[in-house]
Amino acid sequence: xxxxxxxxxxxxxxxxxxxxxxxxxxxxxxxxxxxxxxxxxxxxxxxxxxxxxxxxxxxxxxxxxxxxxxxxxxxxxxxxxxxxxxxxxxxxxxxxxxxxxxxxxxxxxxxxxxxxxxxxxxxxxxxxxxxxxxxxxxxxxxxxxxxxxxxxxxxxxxxxxxxxxxxxxxxxxxxxxxxxxxxxxxxxxxxxxxxxxxxxxxxxxxxxx
Amino acid sequence: xxxxxxxxxxxxxxxxxxxxxxxxxxxxxxxxxxxxxxxxxxxxxxxxxxxxxxxxxxxxxxxxxxxxxxxxxxxxxxxxxxxxxxxxxxxxxxxxxxxxxxxxxxxxxxxxxxxxxxxxxxxxxxxxxxxxxxxxxxxxxxxxxxxxxxxxxxxxxxxxxxxxxxxxxxxxxxxxxxxxxxxxxxxxxxxxxxxxxxxxxxxxxxxxx
DNA sequence: GTCTATAATCTGATAGAC
DNA sequence: GTCTATCAGATTATAGAC
Numbered sequence: 001x002x003x004x005x006x007x008x009x010x011x012x013x014x015x016x017x018x019x020x021x022x023x024x025x026x027x028x029x030x031x032x033x034x035x036x037x038x039x040x041x042x043x044x045x046x047x048x049x050x051x052x053x054x055x056x057x058x059x060x061x062x063x064x065x066x067x068x069x070x071x072x073x074x075x076x077x078x079x080x081x082x083x084x085x086x087x088x089x090x091x092x093x094x095x096x097x098x099x100x101x102x103x104x105x106x107x108x109x110x111x112x113x114x115x116x117x118x119x120x121x122x123x124x125x126x127x128x129x130x131x132x133x134x135x136x137x138x139x140x141x142x143x144x145x146x147x148x149x150x151x152x153x154x155x156x157x158x159x160x161x162x163x164x165x166x167x168x169x170x171x172x173x174x175x176x177x178x179x180x181x182x183x184x185x186x187x188x189x190x191x192x193x194x195x196x197x198x199x200x201x202x203x204x205x206x207x208x209x
Numbered sequence: 210x211x212x213x214x215x216x217x218x219x220x221x222x223x224x225x226x227x228x229x230x231x232x233x234x235x236x237x238x239x240x241x242x243x244x245x246x247x248x249x250x251x252x253x254x255x256x257x258x259x260x261x262x263x264x265x266x267x268x269x270x271x272x273x274x275x276x277x278x279x280x281x282x283x284x285x286x287x288x289x290x291x292x293x294x295x296x297x298x299x300x301x302x303x304x305x306x307x308x309x310x311x312x313x314x315x316x317x318x319x320x321x322x323x324x325x326x327x328x329x330x331x332x333x334x335x336x337x338x339x340x341x342x343x344x345x346x347x348x349x350x351x352x353x354x355x356x357x358x359x360x361x362x363x364x365x366x367x368x369x370x371x372x373x374x375x376x377x378x379x380x381x382x383x384x385x386x387x388x389x390x391x392x393x394x395x396x397x398x399x400x401x402x403x404x405x406x407x408x409x410x411x412x413x414x415x416x417x418x
Numbered sequence: 419g420t421c422t423a424t425a426a427t428c429t430g431a432t433a434g435a436c
Numbered sequence: 437g438t439c440t441a442t443c444a445g446a447t448t449a450t451a452g453a454c
Contacts, residue, residue, distance in 0.1 A: 031430080241447080250421095
């Protein structure tokens with residue numbers, strides 16, 4: 001159903017332009033006039049596709065939620081059929097990479113919008129707290145427990161260690177986004193991300209191996 | 210010079226109200242009208258104390274910068290005269306607590322403003338990147354090295370471990386701020402913060418002790 | 419320093435022709 | 437669905453009386 005539909009609908013073009021503008025100038029800093037100019041339409045035409053400005057933000061949130069849930073579902077599916085690792089770092093890197101590849105294209109940009117809006121918009125705040133903290137910590141803890149059961153990592157407080165990992169990832173993501181705005185290269189930032197993840201998992205390695 | 214000056218100046222009242230409003234509704238979401246109403250003045254009177262809205266944000270940044278630098282200076286001073294610890298966790302908790310106590314009263318609220326604005330305002334972005342990431346990582350790394358030299362913690366990659374700690378702290382702070390907006394108690398969040406810090410430092414402990 | 423009055427612009431949103 | 441025209445209200449900021 002995506003083969004013959006090469007061109008984007010007007011609604012999609014408006015949505016994508018809104019995502020870019022919200023990420024760049026903030027939700028409050030973006031006017032319907034800005035958006036109309038970016039899409040190449042008149043302001044009034046936007047209202048044929050979205051009932052108002054706030055509905056655009058809701059659509060952005062819905063997109064992100066769907067993306068995360070679809071990626072998570074694919075991960076669970078793959079978990080049973082995927083390869084078996086006997087090294088914790090290799091396992092982790094492969095899993096994290098697979099998950100990120102499954103996320104929709106606008107996910108990273110919308111992540112920036114959520115960061116900007118999480119303390120100003122209730123819905124954004126709840127989304128970040130639930131999807132980006134609670135759910136991720138639970139998944140991480142489950143994975144750590146399984147790795148320990150397989151003898152890949154040593155024993156530790158898995159709940160606190162999972163929290164530590166998720167918090168570190170958020171802090172690192174924050175710094176990398178700031179560095180990107182200051183002109184840092186994407187591959188350099190990706191390398192830093194990997195380095196820190198490896199350092200974390202490596203610290204949990206079972207020394208008896 | 211602070212004894213006889215009990216009452217706040219109008220400029221200070223405007224500044225503090227701006228801090229509260231910027232943190233609550235965002236910089237773009239706060240109008241000079243909102244601010245005037247909060248202070249109990251007419252809009253035009255605000256311009257007798259600040260030349261414009263943007264200068265208020267600049268004043269907020271200056272306040273935060275001065276607060277951090279003053280607290281850092283006091284810490285360095287205390288470092289030589291302070292008590293000696295033979296437990297890494299005790300040392301760390303005492304140091305972190307002492308630093309936080311030295312920060313000015315509005316620091317935490319301004320931290321929220323910076324979080325909201327760091328990707329929208331260049332100056333805010335540079336402030337966070339430098340003061341809250343680079344400087345903190347350097348200080349943390351220095352402290353880790355000293356603790357290792359004293360035999361309190363085991364050897365590790367101090368640069369990466371310092372980065373891991375600072376990133377974790379930022380992620381945890383983010384989650385705690387969200388939880389506070391959702392109604393969580395301050396003492397509960399403070400306990401969670403301490404728990405995670407202790408878990409981190411405890412993991413670095415020298416096992417031979 | 420504070421006020422009233424006002425300027426000039428921008429805001430999200432609607433009505434109605436085509 | 438897109439356009440022109442328009443609205444009512446909000447926005448930052450200034451001028452000038454007191």
